[in-house]
Amino acid sequence: MLRVFNAMTHQKEEFKTIKPGIVSMYVCGPTVYNYIHLGNARSAIAFDTIRRYLEYIGYQVNYVSNFTDIDDKIIKAAKAAKVSEQVLTAKFEQAFDEDTAPLNIKKATVRPLATEHVTEIIDFVKTLINKGYAYESMGDVYFRARKFPEYGHLAHQSVDDLEIGASERLDDGALSKKEDPIDFAVWKGVANDASISWQSPWGAGRPGWHIECSVMAIKYLGDTIDIHGGGQDLAFPHHTNEIAQSEVYTGKTFANYWLHNGFVTVGDQQEKMSKSLGNFVTVHDLLKDVNPQVLRLMMATTQYRRPISYTETAMQDAENTLKHLTTAYRNLYFRLIDAKTESANTVIVEKIATFIKHFKIAMDDDFNVANAMTVIAEMATYLNVLASQTDRLIKENIEGLLSEYTKMLMVLGIDIEKESNFKQTSDEQVEAKINERASAKISKDYQLADKIRMELQAQGIILEDTPQGTRWHKE
RNA sequence: GGUGGUAUAGCCAAGUGGUAAGGCAUGGGUCUGCAAAACCUUGAUCGUCGGUUCGAAUCCGAUUACCACCUCCA
Numbered sequence: 001m002l003r004v005f006n007a008m009t010h011q012k013e014e015f016k017t018i019k020p021g022i023v024s025m026y027v028c029g030p031t032v033y034n035y036i037h038l039g040n041a042r043s044a045i046a047f048d049t050i051r052r053y054l055e056y057i058g059y060q061v062n063y064v065s066n067f068t069d070i071d072d073k074i075i076k077a078a079k080a081a082k083v084s085e086q087v088l089t090a091k092f093e094q095a096f097d098e099d100t101a102p103l104n105i106k107k108a109t110v111r112p113l114a115t116e117h118v119t120e121i122i123d124f125v126k127t128l129i130n131k132g133y134a135y136e137s138m139g140d141v142y143f144r145a146r147k148f149p150e151y152g153h154l155a156h157q158s159v160d161d162l163e164i165g166a167s168e169r170l171d172d173g174a175l176s177k178k179e180d181p182i183d184f185a186v187w188k189g190v191a192n193d194a195s196i197s198w199q200s201p202w203g204a205g206r207p208g209w210h211i212e213c214s215v216m217a218i219k220y221l222g223d224t225i226d227i228h229g230g231g232q233d234l235a236f237p238h239h240t241n242e243i244a245q246s247e248v249y250t251g252k253t254f255a256n257y258w259l260h261n262g263f264v265t266v267g268d269q270q271e272k273m274s275k276s277l278g279n280f281v282t283v284h285d286l287l288k289d290v291n292p293q294v295l296r297l298m299m300a301t302t303q304y305r306r307p308i309s310y311t312e313t314a315m316q317d318a319e320n321t322l323k324h325l326t327t328a329y330r331n332l333y334f335r336l337i338d339a340k341t342e343s344a345n346t347v348i349v350e351k352i353a354t355f356i357k358h359f360k361i362a363m364d365d366d367f368n369v370a371n372a373m374t375v376i377a378e379m380a381t382y383l384n385v386l387a388s389q390t391d392r393l394i395k396e397n398i399e400g401l402l403s404e405y406t407k408m409l410m411v412l413g414i415d416i417e418k419e420s421n422f423k424q425t426s427d428e429q430v431e432a433k434i435n436e437r438a439s440a441k442i443s444k445d446y447q448l449a450d451k452i453r454m455e456l457q458a459q460g461i462i463l464e465d466t467p468q469g470t471r472w473h474k475e
Numbered sequence: 476g477g478u479g480g481u482a483u484a485g486c487c488a489a490g491u492g493g494u495a496a497g498g499c500a501u502g503g504g505u506c507u508g509c510a511a512a513a514c515c516u517u518g519a520u521c522g523u524c525g526g527u528u529c530g531a532a533u534c535c536g537a538u539u540a541c542c543a544c545c546u547c548c549a
Contacts, residue, residue, distance in 0.1 A: 010479085030549070043549035073547070157545060161477050165545045209547085231549030232480095238548095261549065262480090263542085270481095270541070274548050301498095302488090306481090307542075313486065317499050324498090327512060362489095370489055374497040384513050388506085446508055453510075464511050471512090 002057070002364045004227075005305060007235065007258040008154055012366055015257065017226050023054050023061045024221040026255070028213055028230035028238065029111070031068040032092035033077040036099055037280035038310055039231070039264045039273045045296060045413065046261040046304035047229045048105045052411045053363050064220045065108035066213060067093050070115050070196065070206050078195070085196045086115075099283040102292035104413040110220045114212035117219070118198045121207045124215050124249060125186050125200075133248045137177045139189025139203045145182045148244040154258060155236035162236075184241050186211045210241040217254075218246060228255035233274075235260055262307040264299075270309060281310070293419055294319045300412040301373050303366070326419045328380035329405065331387035332398055333420070334471040339395040348386075348397040352404050355379050359408050369412065379405055390467060421474040430461055434470050437463070 002015040017023050027047045030040050051061050069089040078088040097107075114121075125141055128134035134143045145151045145159070152159050159182060166181035175181060185208035190197040197204040217225060230239060239258065246254040264273045273280050286295065298318035302308045355375055362371035383401060386393060409416045433452055440448040453463050460475040 028549075031547090036549090039549050041549085046549090071547090152545095155544070156478055158477080162545065164477080169546055229549095233544070233548055235479095236544060237546085263549075265542075272543065272548090276546095276548055306488095309487090311486095313499090317487065320499060331512070368489080370487090370497080374489075377497060381514080388513060441508080444508075450509070462511075465507075465509095466512085 003366055004257055004259065005366045006256075007260045010156070013257070017059070018222075018224060018256070021059060023059045023227065024225040025051065025054075025061055025063045025227040025229065026213070026217040026221055026225050027063070027065045027108075027228075028234055029065040029067050029108075030096065031071050031073060032089045032096065033071070033074045034092060034275070035095050035282040035284040037273060037275065037282050038286070039280065041099070041103060041283050041295070042264045042299050042308060043229075043231050043261050044100055044105050045103060045299045047259075048413055049300050049369070049411065050227075050229070050259070050304065050367055051106065052413065053367060056363075056407065056411050057360065061109070062221060063106075063108045064110045064112065064217065066112050066114065066216055067096070068209070068212060069093070069113050070212075071209055075196070089115075095284060099287065102287060103283070103296045104293070104415055112216040112220065114207060114216075115196075117212060117215055118207060120215050120219060121211055122187075122198075122200050124211065124245075127249055128186060128245060131248060133245075134186055135179065136202045137179075139205060140177055140185055141187035141202055141208075142178055142183040143186050143241070143245055144179065145184060145241075145244060146180055148248060150247075151182075151244055152236070152240060154240050154243060157236060184208065184210065184237060186245060210238055211245060213238070214242050214246040214249065214254075217242075218250065223250040223252045223254075225255050227257045227259055229259040229261070232260040232262055233272075259304070261304045262302075264308045264310050266310050270307065273310065290315065291319070291322070293414055294322055296413045297322050300414070301369050303369055305366075322414070322419065325376065325380050325409065325414070326416060328383040328387075329402065329416050329420050330471070330473055332383040332402060334466070335387050335393050335468065336395060336398055338392050338468050339398055340392045341395050343394075344396040344400065345394055348394075349400065351382065352400055355382075355408075356404060363411070372408070372412075376405070376408055379408070430456065430472060434463065434472065438470065 003012045004015050005011070006013050025047070027043070030036055036044075051063050054061050067089070070085065074085050074089060078085045081088060125134060128143065129136065129141065132144075133147055134141050152162055163180070163182050167175075170178075170181055187200060187202060188205050188208050189202070190204040190206070197206055217228070228239065228242075243254050265271055266273050266279050271277065271279065283295075294315060295318070298314055299308060301318070301321075308314075355378070359372055359375045362368045362375060365371070379401075383405065386398075386401070406416055433456055437449045437452040440446070440452065456463060456472070461472055462475055463470050463472045
């Protein structure tokens, strides 16, 4: 039984979907005015891992993740780059794919754009006004936050405390437009320097932040969704505001489970990596030097609610771990060479079942990847132990082990088959060299044998001698 | 100031009442022509103080440190 930590109640709760076998999941995506940084990647990886696990245990997951492609920052960035907003956002939407694909982040089922839903957004705002929860003020439209009784619950903040913060922060201009400092914009009148705007009953303008997620989540997943996800920093104001507008609009609970991922931190003080602090590393840059699967493993093996400290050491650890897991895969795979075809050994079959069971127990506990990794590490050891047995192994057992091992790692977004560099290596020349070296070894000409090994190594081919012969792989 | 979170071996980290999983790194060992890989083995009493209990890392109280949210940010 899967249990998830619901940020709304601050408790682990049994996970029950609205429709049997199907999960509806909405994850707030990035505002596309720059390359994504490690914090964005962390969020994408966290929810991709959750999605993959849900699929692993048999759910169909309808996964919607948006691009927010209209917003003050976009207008500003477009102006700075002297291009239109559309050109800017198109560029970074594409960059998002280029950066996330190598990290094995599956594409969302639907990836809606705010700018393609402005008509629906306007209708949504009209409804809020008609219901008395929003009001027009000098070309803007604001939501009456205080009128929504549960306002602030997700962030565990009282309306009064929020108001103190808002009052200190807002300038007179903003305050004069609002009935109450905590009210938030659902529609904003046209900005002076924006090249983009839409006509509305309140004049030319653009959607406020938050509203696009409400509109698109409801449109693609329904009035109530199973899981709503995003970074911890979205709890307030983004998700808080989404809840208020959505629940006023539909009269129903917006999401049953709220999942928030922790931050990526940097430095000795474990400071949050963020755009505003300027202490970020973009995925675009990092992947020039780093194996994407190392980054994926580093992030996927930290439980999604915990912070990830981004350090050289952490990356090095992940690299070592990935190498170890890959070697285990290769080692057992190599034993197919002398495997025998007969019915599977039931001891091994049961062993596999136990690994799967423990893996699920771990992940069922709010996606406890640390414990899941313990299972995978035990499995890797088991693979190695079998691989070093002198008796011939049974083909079916090897295939069963490798298959389940591969699936578990795939839940974490690690493609171990790809990492092992099998399949795509063609080998006649290498095999010839290995045979030559084998002859040299038989005649105890170790100088020649070592020379051949060194030559291949220079080409990135690593040879390893075993009782069953010499195995090799690319570096 | 309000709210939430974190503190376990050199590092990462699991563990919510019964005498501390796992991984990395380190030391030792086995295997090996050598190498590589692998396997075995090696270490902490759980921020601090106090309390409850037969018994606490785990419950209660206090305290310290760090982080985050209360403005845009995943």
